[in-house]
Amino acid sequence: MKCEVCGNDYDKAFTVDMGQGQHTFDSFECAIHALAPTCEHCGCHIVGHGVEQDGVMYCCAHCAQQNGAVGLTDRLDDHSHDDDRVVEASKESFPASDAPAWGSRRG
Ligand SMILES: [Zn+2]
Numbered sequence: 361m362k363c364e365v366c367g368n369d370y371d372k373a374f375t376v377d378m379g380q381g382q383h384t385f386d387s388f389e390c391a392i393h394a395l396a397p398t399c400e401h402c403g404c405h406i407v408g409h410g411v412e413q414d415g416v417m418y419c420c421a422h423c424a425q426q427n428g429a430v431g432l433t434d435r436l437d438d439h440s441h442d443d444d445r446v447v448e449a450s451k452e453s454f455p456a457s458d459a460p461a462w463g464s465r466r467g
């Protein structure tokens with residue numbers, strides 16, 4: 361079978377079903393090149409789990425946050441040694457609310 365990316369005719373090529381189509385590749389490198397989504401922020405191919413926000417894919421939660429997506433964490437659990445860290449980040453995240461409505465303008 362022929363790789364659809366590089367054209368290599370390889371007897372150990374494999375096919376990938378994705379969406380409506382079936383794709384043939386001679387290597388995972390070619391498969392990633394053709395099928396892996398790219399991170400909206402840094403543009404790298406997402407070969408891990410990645411994260412998704414509003415239909416946009418990012419390679420990691422950090423990239424998602426850089427692009428303004430909030431509330432995302434990497435799917436991999438990070439069993440770090442330090443469990444009782446105090447999270448202080450929420451102190452300084454005041455939401456930018458709309459201006460109060462009671463100054464009704466008449467013009
Ligand atoms: Zn190939």
Ligand SMILES: [Zn+2]
Nearest residue numbers: 399402419423
């Ligand atoms: Zn990224």
